[in-house]
Amino acid sequence: MAADPNSATIATNRRARHHYAVLDTVEAGVVLVGTEVKSLRLGRASLVDAFATIDDGEVWLRGLHINEYALGTWTNHTPRRTRKLLLHRREIDKLSQKVHESGLSLVPLSMYFTDGRVKVELALVRGKKTWDKRADLADRDAKREIERAFARHIKGKRH
Numbered sequence: 001m002a003a004d005p006n007s008a009t010i011a012t013n014r015r016a017r018h019h020y021a022v023l024d025t026v027e028a029g030v031v032l033v034g035t036e037v038k039s040l041r042l043g044r045a046s047l048v049d050a051f052a053t054i055d056d057g058e059v060w061l062r063g064l065h066i067n068e069y070a071l072g073t074w075t076n077h078t079p080r081r082t083r084k085l086l087l088h089r090r091e092i093d094k095l096s097q098k099v100h101e102s103g104l105s106l107v108p109l110s111m112y113f114t115d116g117r118v119k120v121e122l123a124l125v126r127g128k129k130t131w132d133k134r135a136d137l138a139d140r141d142a143k144r145e146i147e148r149a150f151a152r153h154i155k156g157k158r159h
Contacts, residue, residue, distance in 0.1 A: 010040050010118070012110045013047040018133065020107060020125035026095070029086035030061065030111075030118045035069040035077050040118060045111060052085060052106035052122055054096045059085040061108065061120065085120065098124055 016022075032040075039045070044067035052061050061083045068076045087095075098104055109121045128136075 008113045010043055010111045010113065011045040011047050013050065013108055015048070016107050016109055016123065016125070018136075019128060020105070020123070021128055022109070022123045022125055023104065024098075024124040025109065026087065026091055026122050026124075028059065028120050028122050030120055031084040031086065032118060033077050035072040035075065036066050037118065038072075039066050039069045039077075040111075040113075047108050047111060050108050052108065054092065054099060054106070057089075057092060057096075059087055059092055059095070059106070059122075061085050064108070064111075085122065095124060102126075 046065040049063040050061060051063055052059055064083060065079050068079055104124050104126055107123050107125050109123045111120050
């Protein structure tokens with residue numbers, strides 16, 4: 001995503017990967033109004049409390065906070081309004097089936113521009129238990145320590 005010159009990241013949900021185990025991801029378009037797009041171009045969005053629901057065969061993004069556009073007038077948007085996500089019917093049916101059968105959730109991982117259009121990376125997730133979180137932190141610390149030791153070893157051989 002970062003290598004594409006037509007793509008620019010607006011916001012990421014860094015805590016989502018800590019709290020949830022990501023099982024599958026899908027890219028979805030977002031239905032927005034004009035002042036929301038202008039505010040997003042300034043990078044004024046937060047995915048911290050955001051989640052998606054499937055109601056009557058449509059996917060809705062709730063809890064996404066997009067700050068009001070500073071130069072907006074009475075036509076300015078509501079910061080936490082519910083926004084519709086654009087997906088193909090097959091994808092909606094597949095996600096709906098997994099959410100209702102398995103007790104999984106839909107959480108946005110990131111929001112970005114692709115060719116001038118706002119996209120959301122939506123993830124099908126399962127909540128982690130406390131011991132899962134601790135195990136992930138321990139694995140990450142162990143990998144970091146191995147990389148440091150390897151770097152010290154390589155550096156020592158060169159001199």
